[in-house]
Structure formats: C-alpha cells, structure tokens
Amino acid sequence: MSVRTLSINGHAVAMATGTTLLAAAREVGVPIPTLCHLEGLSPVAACRLCLVEIEGSGKLQPACLTPVAEGMVVHTDTPRLQDYRRTVIEMLFTEGNHVCAICVANGHCELQDRAVEVGMDHSRLPYRHPDRPVDLSHPLFGLDHNRCILCTRCVRVCDEVEGAHVWDVGWRGEHCRIIAGLNEPWGAVDACTDCGKCVQVCPTGALFDKADTTGEKHADPARLGALVRARARGQQTR
Amino acid sequence: MARTILIDPVTRIEGHAKITIQLNEAGAVEGARFHVVEYRGFEAFCEGRPFTEMAAITARICGICPVSHLLAAAKTGDRILAVTIPPVAEKLRRLLNLAQITQSHALSFFHLSSPDFLLGWDSDPAKRNIFGLIAADPELARGGIRLRQFGQDLIERLGGRKIHAAWAVPGGVRTPLDPTDRDAIRAQLPQAFATTLAALQRFKGLLDGPLATEASTFGCFPSLFMGLVGADGRWEHYDGQLRLIDPDGTVLAEALPQQRISEALAEAVEPWTYLKFPYFKPLGPEAGSYRVGPLARLNVCERIGTERADAELLELRERGGRVVTSSFHYHLARLIEILAALEAIELLLNDPEICATHVRAHAGVNAFEAVGVSEAPRGTLFHHYRVDANGLIEAVNLIIATGQNNRAMNRTVTQIARQWITPGATEISEGLLNRVEAGIRCFDPCLSCSTHAAGQMPLHVQLIGPNGEMLQERWRQ
Numbered sequence: 001m002s003v004r005t006l007s008i009n010g011h012a013v014a015m016a017t018g019t020t021l022l023a024a025a026r027e028v029g030v031p032i033p034t035l036c037h038l039e040g041l042s043p044v045a046a047c048r049l050c051l052v053e054i055e056g057s058g059k060l061q062p063a064c065l066t067p068v069a070e071g072m073v074v075h076t077d078t079p080r081l082q083d084y085r086r087t088v089i090e091m092l093f094t095e096g097n098h099v100c101a102i103c104v105a106n107g108h109c110e111l112q113d114r115a116v117e118v119g120m121d122h123s124r125l126p127y128r129h130p131d132r133p134v135d136l137s138h139p140l141f142g143l144d145h146n147r148c149i150l151c152t153r154c155v156r157v158c159d160e161v162e163g164a165h166v167w168d169v170g171w172r173g174e175h176c177r178i179i180a181g182l183n184e185p186w187g188a189v190d191a192c193t194d195c196g197k198c199v200q201v202c203p204t205g206a207l208f209d210k211a212d213t214t215g216e217k218h219a220d221p222a223r224l225g226a227l228v229r230a231r232a233r234g235q236q237t238r
Numbered sequence: 239m240a241r242t243i244l245i246d247p248v249t250r251i252e253g254h255a256k257i258t259i260q261l262n263e264a265g266a267v268e269g270a271r272f273h274v275v276e277y278r279g280f281e282a283f284c285e286g287r288p289f290t291e292m293a294a295i296t297a298r299i300c301g302i303c304p305v306s307h308l309l310a311a312a313k314t315g316d317r318i319l320a321v322t323i324p325p326v327a328e329k330l331r332r333l334l335n336l337a338q339i340t341q342s343h344a345l346s347f348f349h350l351s352s353p354d355f356l357l358g359w360d361s362d363p364a365k366r367n368i369f370g371l372i373a374a375d376p377e378l379a380r381g382g383i384r385l386r387q388f389g390q391d392l393i394e395r396l397g398g399r400k401i402h403a404a405w406a407v408p409g410g411v412r413t414p415l416d417p418t419d420r421d422a423i424r425a426q427l428p429q430a431f432a433t434t435l436a437a438l439q440r441f442k443g444l445l446d447g448p449l450a451t452e453a454s455t456f457g458c459f460p461s462l463f464m465g466l467v468g469a470d471g472r473w474e475h476y477d478g479q480l481r482l483i484d485p486d487g488t489v490l491a492e493a494l495p496q497q498r499i500s501e502a503l504a505e506a507v508e509p510w511t512y513l514k515f516p517y518f519k520p521l522g523p524e525a526g527s528y529r530v531g532p533l534a535r536l537n538v539c540e541r542i543g544t545e546r547a548d549a550e551l552l553e554l555r556e557r558g559g560r561v562v563t564s565s566f567h568y569h570l571a572r573l574i575e576i577l578a579a580l581e582a583i584e585l586l587l588n589d590p591e592i593c594a595t596h597v598r599a600h601a602g603v604n605a606f607e608a609v610g611v612s613e614a615p616r617g618t619l620f621h622h623y624r625v626d627a628n629g630l631i632e633a634v635n636l637i638i639a640t641g642q643n644n645r646a647m648n649r650t651v652t653q654i655a656r657q658w659i660t661p662g663a664t665e666i667s668e669g670l671l672n673r674v675e676a677g678i679r680c681f682d683p684c685l686s687c688s689t690h691a692a693g694q695m696p697l698h699v700q701l702i703g704p705n706g707e708m709l710q711e712r713w714r715q
Contacts, residue, residue: 101402102294136288136628139602144288187628210629211600214294214404216412 006072015068022050022063025076032076033085033114035092035203036151037064039225041160047151048088049114052076060084086118087125094125095174097132097146098204104217105205111149135180137187141199141209145177148206153221154178154198161228166192178206200224241265242702243655244711248272248675255683257674258700259655265662268704270652272644272678274513281634289318289603289629294404296621296636301401302345305338305393306614308406309476310621314610315408317497318625319601326594327410332476333586334396334406335612336579339475340430341389342615343532343572343579346682347437348382351569354676355444360669378440381433385576388423388430392583395419410598417593424587427580434576438550441573445557449566455657456677457565457650460485462518462528463537464494464642466613471540473547473578475613481538482518482528487560491518496611499620503637516642527645530617531681532571537561544585547578565650565680572682603629614639616682640683650677 002017008030015024020043025032035047045062052063055073060081075081092098092111100106132145155167155178166189170179181189199207201221208217246256254275260268284295293311297304309331316323349368357366357374365373372379390400396415397403405412445453464482468474471481480494494502506515506523518526528534542548551574558567586592603625610621617639624633654677658670700711 101298102291102404134286134288134630136630142288210288210290210602213290213407213412 004068004070004072006068006070006074008074009076013068017067019068020064021052021061021066021068021072021074024068025052025063025074030076032063033117034064035110035114035149036153038153038157038201038221040228041153041156041201041224044152044156047092047149049085051081051084053078053081082118086120089115089118089120090123090125092149093120094123094127095130096148097129099146102214103147103205104208104212104214105147105219106215108215108218109205110203110221130174132177135186136210137185138192138194138210139187140194141186141196141207143178143180143186144206144208146206147204148178149204150176150178151203152178153201153203154207157197157201157224161224162193162195162197164191164193164195167198197224241704242700242706242708243659244700244702244708245671245674246700246711248678255678256700257651257678258702259651259659259674260702261659261704263704267652267655267659270648270655270674271510272647272651273511275511277512281636284631284634287631289315289623289625289631290408292621292623292631292634293406293408294402297402297404303338303342303614303616304402305334305406306612306619307621308404309335309612310610310614310619312406312408312411312610313477313612314608314621314623317608317610318603318605318623318629319408319599320604321409321599321601323410323599324594324596326414326591327597327599328477329586329589329592330396330411330415330597331406333415333583333592334393334411335476336583336586337389337392337396339389339613339615340576340579340583341386341393342682343576344382344386344389346615346679347569347572347576348379348385350682351676351679352378352382354672354679355441355449355569359672359676360667363668363672366672378437381429381436385430385433388426391426392423395423407598409600412598414595414597415593420587420593423583427584427587430580431577434573434580435546438570438573438577441570442553445570452673452676453564453566455566455653456673456680457646457653458563459649459653460563461646461649462490462521462526463534463561464518464528464530465535465538465618466611467539468543473535473539473542475535475579477612480611480618483538483561485561485563487537497609499609499611499622499637500635503620505637505641511644513644514641515644516637517645524645528642529565529646530639530642531568532575532615533562533565533568534617535613536571536574542574542578544578544581547574547581550574550577565646565677568680568682603627616640617642640681643681643683647678647681647683650680653677 003014004017005014008025011028013024013028022032033049035049037043043064045065050063051060053075054061100112135143158167159165166180168179170177170183180186200219201224205217241261243259248255256273259270262268280299293308296307296311299307353366353371357370394400397405462482462484466474466478467481468478480496482491483489502519503516504519517523542551607624612619619639620637622635623631626632651674654674658673700708702708
C-alpha cells in the first residue's frame with residue numbers, strides 16, 4: 001500500500017493513497033464540519049461545508065472528495081473558511097423555512113448543530129420564505145420540503161443501500177427539490193419498501209415519522225456506517 | 239366642548255391596546271372603547287401544516303399561557319385521531335392545566351393588579367408595580383412570586399420546560415410523571431396554600447372597605463356567562479359540558495354542541511379593533527354577548543367540589559349573589575380558583591395511578607374536522623381544525639377567551655369613565671387613567687392570544703370632542 005505524506009493544520013500526516021482529506025483529518029482528530037457526507041454513502045460534495053484550503057491552489061476544495069497527495073499543505077480552520085462555512089449555513093437557513101421551535105428534529109438536528117458550531121447567531125442574508133408543500137401521503141412517514149437542504153442523503157441511501165431508488169432530485173436552481181418516484185406523492189410510489197432508511201439518514205426534520213411531534217425525531221445516521229460495514233462482511237442482509 | 243380621552247397603551251396587561259373615551263358637549267362621558275391594535279394571523283399560516291404540529295405552533299401564540307393552547311390543540315388532535323386517551327394522560331393534562339391556572343392567576347393578581355389595591359389608585363405610577371409592592375409589602379410580594387414559581391415548576395417537571403413545553407400531544411402526553419417530581423411538588427403545596435389563603439383574607443378585607451366603590455362600579459352589569467361544567471355541575475377546567483347561563487342563574491344552554499360550535503357561537507367584527515366579538519347566535523351580537531373566565535366559571539358551576547374552595551365560593555355568593563355580575567370580582571374569583579387548583583393538584587398527586595407509564599395512544603387520521611375545548615385561565619378556549627385525508631390543516635379557527643370578554647371590557651371601560659369623570663372636567667387625573675386601565679385588568683386580557691398580536695403593552699388615553707377632534711391625550715410607556 002503506497003502512502004502519501006502531507007500536513008494538516010501543521011500536523012505531519014501519512015495516509016494511504018486514495019484516502020480523502022476528510023478521512024485523513026478525522027483520523028488525526030482534526031474536525032471538519034459536514035452535512036451531506038455520511039459514512040456508507042458515496043460522497044457528493046453538495047453542501048460545501050467541508051471546504052479546505054490547500055496551499056498553492058487558489059480554489060477551496062471539498063475535503064470529502066479530495067484525495068491526499070504527497071506534500072500537500074492543508075488548512076481546515078482559517079478565517080476565510082470560517083466565514084465561508086457560516087455563509088453556507090446562513091444560505092441553507094434563509095433558502096428554506098427552518099422553524100426550529102416547532103420542528104420534529106429540534107434538539108437533534110445536524111443543521112442546527114452546525115449552525116451552533118459555526119457561530120450563526122443570526123443571518124446576514126434576507127429570508128426568502130418560499131412556499132413549499134408538505135407530503136404526508138405515506139402511511140408511516142412525512143416529507144416537509146420546507147426543511148429540506150438537498151443534501152441528497154435520502155436519494156443515495158435509497159439507491160445505494162436499500163436498492164429501491166424511490167428518491168431523485170427534480171427541477172433546477174431555486175426550484176430544485178426532492179421528488180418521490182416520477183414526481184408522485186410518496187404514498188403512491190410502489191417502489192418504496194417502507195424501510196425508513198431515508199428518515200434515519202435525513203440530517204434535518206425534512207423526513208420524519210408521522211407519529212413524531214416537536215423535538216421527537218431522534219434519528220441516528222451514524223448507524224448506517226455500521227450497517228454498510230456489516231453487509232461488507234456478509235453479517236447482515238438488510 | 240366635547241372631546242375624547244385616549245389611553246394608549248394600556249399597561250400591565252398582556253398585549254397592546256388603547257382606550258378612547260368620548261365626551262359630549264356637556265363634558266359628560268358619551269362612550270368608551272377598548273381598541274386592540276395589533277394582529278398576528280396564526281389562523282392563516284397554520285394552513286398546510288400537519289395537525290400534529292398545531293400544539294407546538296399555537297403554544298407559541300403566548301408565553302403566559304402556552305399550556306392552554308397546547309391542551310386545546312392536543313384535544314382537537316385526539317378528536318382527529320378519534321382515540322380515547324389513557325386515563326393517566328387525562329389526569330396529567332389536568333395537572334398541567336391546574337399548574338397553568340395557578341401561575342397565570344398569581345401573575346394577574348400579585349404582579350399586575352395588586353399594586354393598585356395595596357399601593358393606591360393615585361400612587362406614583364413609577365412605583366405602582368411589582369417592585370413597588372416588594373418595597374411596601376415584601377412578604378406578600380415574595381409569596382406571590384413563589385406561588386407563580388410553584389405553578390411554573392410543576393409545568394416544568396411535567397413538560398420539561400416552563401414555557402412552550404410541547405408535552406401534550408394528540409393521543410395523550412409524551413412522558414409520565416416521575417415519582418421524584420411528584421414528591422417535590424407535594425412538598426411545595428403547604429406554602430402555596432398559605433400564600434393563597436393569606437391573599438384571600440387580605441383582599442376580602444379590602445373589598446369590605448376601601449375597594450367597596452370599585453367592586454360596585456367596575457363592570458357591574460348583567461350579562462350571560464359561559465364555561466365548562468363537570469359532572470353534577472361541578473367546577474371544571476379541562477373537559478365536561480359547555481353551559482351558558484343568564485344573569486339570574488337560569489341555564490340558557492346546557493351542553494352546547496362542542497363539535498358543532500359554529501352553530502351556537504358566531505364572531506362579530508368592528509372596524510376599530512382587531513379583537514372579534516363572539517356571541518351566542520340565537521340571541522344576536524348584543525344580547526348574546528357573554529363573559530368567560532374565572533368569574534364565569536364560578537357562576538356557571540353549582541359547586542367546586544373541594545372543601546376550602548367551596549367555602550370561599552359560598553362567601554363569594556353571599557357577597558355578590560348567586561350570579562356575581564361585578565367584573566371587579568374577577569380578582570376574588572381568581573384567588574378562589576387558585577385555591578381550587580391547589581386542592582385539585584393535591585388530590586391528583588395523591589392518586590395512586592398518577593405515575594403510571596402508559597400515557598399515549600397512537601392512531602392515524604380518522605376524522606377530518608374537530609373542535610377542542612378547554613378552560614384557559616382567562617376563559618373558554620376553542621380550537622377548530624379541518625384537515626385533509628393525510629392530516630394536513632385546511633382551515634383553523636381559534637376562539638379565544640379574551641375575545642369573548644370583549645364586549646364586557648368595552649362596557650366596563652364606559653362604566654368606569656362615567657363613574658370617575660366629572661362632567662366638565664378638563665384634566666385627566668392619574669387616578670382616572672389608572673382606574674380605566676384597572677377595569678381592563680379585571681379581565682386579565684391576553685391580547686397576543688386573542689388577536690393571534692405581538693408587542694408589549696403601554697397606555698394611551700385620548701379625550702375626543704363631539705366633532706372628532708382630539709382635545710387631550712396622555713401617554714404612559
């Protein structure tokens with residue numbers, strides 16, 4: 001196994017070729033915030049929270065997709081990155097309708113946690129208050145587009161882990177939204193196996209159990225990594 | 239020369255309002271109006287949301303009595319699920335409402351109203367507040383603050399937080415009562431009883447002496463009264479039948495159809511206020527207007543059902559008749575209800591099943607329209623929802639206690655102005671300003687709830703002439 005040596009925040013690091021900067025940083029205890037990334041799913045670099053600075057490159061790079069390279073000098077927590085990350089979180093909040101006080105995920109929400117981490121005590125951007133629907137057509141689960149940040153974890157888990165491919169991303173630009181089947185009510189999509197993996201991996205309250213009320217969603221997305229690892233060892237089938 | 243007195247904003251109430259008093263050519267009071275000047279629109283923005291969120295959304299209408307909306311929304315949700323909630327869940331919800339009644343009434347009496355009684359109507363307005371009371375009578379003030387704390391502590395122990403505890407949900411409540419919390423609340427009861435009984439003795443002494451005129455002129459007029467009553471006509475605050483009585487005590491309507499409440503009640507609107515005027519449909523907007531709240535609940539019930547509160551109820555009726563029509567007695571009714579609430583809390587905490595753990599029923603959408611009724615501290619509260627087959631809200635109507643007292647508040651302000659403004663007077667005295675405000679405070683209105691209005695509540699009185707010109711106004715922030 002070939003190894004690459006690099007520097008992350010001044011720490012000398014040696015990592016196997018092909019390791020991402022995110023995995024390398026976490027390996028050596030350097031935290032990098034993420035939202036769309038989840039162990040067990042393919043990385044897509046959609047949220048842009050894990051951007052890092054690499055000396056010699058004018059562009060910020062997503063740590064979840066960038067492999068380590070020999071001699072890289074990486075910075076993960078510069079003032080420029082701090083400002084970028086806060087702006088990203090502010091844009092996510094202002095682009096949807098995130099009302100924590102009444103949300104099923106209040107207190108157990110990754111978006112809320114990231115907002116606290118980046119110090120977002122208010123938004124410098126105007127709220128857009130889009131008019132978005134709620135889909136309660138599924139017998140067990142609900143989808144509130146107001147709380148969706150388009151991380152596509154649900155799309156990936158349904159396709160890559162459950163194999164049902166119920167979810168996709170429809171439309172373009174500001175009209176982008178998660179769609180079930182061929183843009184049908186979720187409850188009308190026969191492909192759905194009611195497994196609930198999408199609800200479990202959703203970082204916000206966008207996907208939820210219909211029985212849950214404010215603050216009652218306690219999803220544990222990290223369990224997905226364990227499931228995928230177990231499958232790889234042939235220990236579990238679903 | 240005719241003129242109008244403007245009191246804007248009205249202080250020591252919850253919400254933002256102003257009062258105008260119209261004087262005629264002779265300088266006598268022609269009429270007075272209580273204007274609620276802010277608007278929030280909860281009924282509109284709840285549309286499209288899951289009905290399971292309604293408890294959390296509507297609880298945010300108010301920080302004083304979020305519990306009332308929580309319970310009305312949860313009860314409406316029970317109806318949409320079409321379930322009977324576990325017996326202990328109902329007991330726990332009752333406990334929550336009793337805690338809410340205790341803390342809200344304590345706030346109204348000790349923090350907001352008692353400075354008028356104890357420091358004097360004409361005392362310095364800068365000191366006529368809870369801080370002035372702390373300086374003048376620290377023991378009473380401390381007791382009142384502790385009493386409110388007792389109610390809020392019980393709410394927190396049940397729901398996890400003092401304000402906006404989203405604990406009551408369609409189907410029951412989220413978590414059972416922990417025996418440790420039950421015991422901690424029980425230990426606080428003796429002090430709460432002592433404070434309430436001391437305040438009752440003190441206030442009854444004032445009613446027999448310096449407050450006798452106020453008791454007979456602050457909104458003293460015949461009207462209908464409405465409230466929930468329990469089995470055998472007992473005092474009720476959570477469930478039961480809706481009873482409407484006339485000022486003679488005759489029952490005009492027993493068991494109003496709660497699920498078809500729009501057949502019995504309608505809401506009139508006026509262009510000068512955002513607060514609606516609900517009324518009993520068969521009698522029309524004027525004759526059908528009624529009062530709700532602590533005094534109404536004590537008027538419509540036969541008895542309270544607990545020993546000490548029943549003794550106080552008898553004394554109230556000896557003082558004001560079988561149906562007490564003076565709005566000033568809302569204050570006394572509030573103290574009696576605190577006593578009743580404390581006794582009921584004691585009984586519930588001694589219930590061997592109160593810590594049972596099956597507290598929630600689960601079901602899907604089984605009814606598409608439902609009404610939830612409960613008694614908020616200020617009176618009967620209605621939540622009316624219509625949902626689609628998936629449980630998304632299509633329409634919401636909230637009928638709030640303060641709205642139902644709207645016409646009575648306007649009549650009270652007029653009555654006080656007529657009593658205390660001498661025809662031809664050119665000055666608005668501090669005592670007048672304060673008495674007019676105090677007339678409103680009898681009802682402990684919560685305007686943020688009732689207009690679904692943001693903001694705090696300072697006082698503005700305008701004196702307006704017969705031609706509409708403003709002759710004098712006074713502001714107090």
